[in-house]
Amino acid sequence: MKAIQITHTQELNIIDIEKPQTPGQGEVLLKLSYVGFCGSDINTFMGRNTMALNPVIPGHEVGAVIEAVGAGVPENLKKGMVVTCNPYTNCGNCPSCRNRRVNACQHNETLGVQRNGAMMEYITLPWEKVIPAGSLAPKVCALVEPMSVGFHAVSRAEVTDIDVVMVIGCGMVGMGAIVRSALRGATVIAADIDDEKLALAKKMGAAYAINTKTEDAHQRLQELTNGCGPDVVIEAVGSVPTYQMAINEVAFTGRVACIGYAKSEVSLQTKYFVQKELDIRGSRNALPSDFRAVIHYLETNDCPIDTLITKVIKPEEAFNTMRWWSENPGKVFRILVNFED
Ligand SMILES: [Zn+2]
Ligand SMILES: [Zn+2]
Numbered sequence: 001m002k003a004i005q006i007t008h009t010q011e012l013n014i015i016d017i018e019k020p021q022t023p024g025q026g027e028v029l030l031k032l033s034y035v036g037f038c039g040s041d042i043n044t045f046m047g048r049n050t051m052a053l054n055p056v057i058p059g060h061e062v063g064a065v066i067e068a069v070g071a072g073v074p075e076n077l078k079k080g081m082v083v084t085c086n087p088y089t090n091c092g093n094c095p096s097c098r099n100r101r102v103n104a105c106q107h108n109e110t111l112g113v114q115r116n117g118a119m120m121e122y123i124t125l126p127w128e129k130v131i132p133a134g135s136l137a138p139k140v141c142a143l144v145e146p147m148s149v150g151f152h153a154v155s156r157a158e159v160t161d162i163d164v165v166m167v168i169g170c171g172m173v174g175m176g177a178i179v180r181s182a183l184r185g186a187t188v189i190a191a192d193i194d195d196e197k198l199a200l201a202k203k204m205g206a207a208y209a210i211n212t213k214t215e216d217a218h219q220r221l222q223e224l225t226n227g228c229g230p231d232v233v234i235e236a237v238g239s240v241p242t243y244q245m246a247i248n249e250v251a252f253t254g255r256v257a258c259i260g261y262a263k264s265e266v267s268l269q270t271k272y273f274v275q276k277e278l279d280i281r282g283s284r285n286a287l288p289s290d291f292r293a294v295i296h297y298l299e300t301n302d303c304p305i306d307t308l309i310t311k312v313i314k315p316e317e318a319f320n321t322m323r324w325w326s327e328n329p330g331k332v333f334r335i336l337v338n339f340e341d
Contacts (some may be wrong), residue, residue, distance in 0.1 A: 002015075034339070056116060165234065189207070
């Protein structure tokens with residue numbers, strides 16, 4: 001069967017590997033329909049992802065159909081069902097796992113990063129990682145994981161209806177944070193450097209949008225919050241200026257949730273940690289409850305799916321598409337690879 005492999009930096013090949021056999025005890029065999037390329041995959045392709053195996057089969061954003069179930073798999077997982085998957089492992093024994101925060105397992109291996117992923121025609125997974133997707137189409141399923149990462153940050157920041165929430169970065173993950181904050185009744189301010197993304201953020205629930213490249217973000221935030229700053233800032237970029245903006249602009253006694261994975265050191269005004277008595281919380285991956293919340297949102301709301309899916313490609317187009325993406329990084333929400341035929 002076909003698989004996509006990132007062989008070296010800027011080298012991507014279609015390889016032929018053996019199709020997984022009938023699923024073993026507790027395993028489910030999935031036939032992949034659509035698998036999303038994520039920012040972490042483009043980083044792997046560009047040789048900037050230090051956590052990734054090399055070579056690696058990428059892919060952890062999955063829309064699939066159950067092909068077969070092994071012995072000992074619960075009855076609710078049946079052949080023919082549309083599913084997505086939880087692509088993270090958890091060891092069960094580290095401090096995070098013992099505190100039931102399995103999303104932040106110290107020894108986590110994400111599909112397609114620290115171990116081979118789902119960019120192939122079939123995959124077997126332990127049944128615990130297979131998530132029924134209700135009435136969602138397989139294509140939509142591939143959006144669930146990145147949005148759930150944004151949903152998780154909103155839980156971490158304990159957003160409520162009385163909060164003004166600024167979300168910095170309107171990619172897929174940031175969009176998830178905007179959607180969930182709006183669903184919880186908060187007033188959402190979206191911040192990005194791309195006007196198209198900001199327009200979409202408003203469609204997805206943001207009340208206000210700030211282009212931090214062309215506008216004075218501090219000034220606008222002060223105007224929008226009566227000079228207080230936002231109660232919550234969710235950082236979904238991972239750059240030096242956006243981390244600094246989060247700490248500088250958040251209100252006194254505010255909360256900052258950090259999703260963005262910064263690749264360099266960031267210098268911060270730590271006096272604000274103290275003066276403002278900030279709650280600064282990391283937010284990593286997502287919990288099963290976040291996946292369920294995203295599936296529920298996508299089932300019951302009119303989400304602009306077609307705008308979120310920038311391109312659907314065949315496996316053979318993956319190399320050229322990754323090259324194009326690396327040259328146009330601001331223009332992509334999600335690229336899905338169609339493995340259906
Ligand atoms: Zn991802
Ligand atoms: Zn663990």
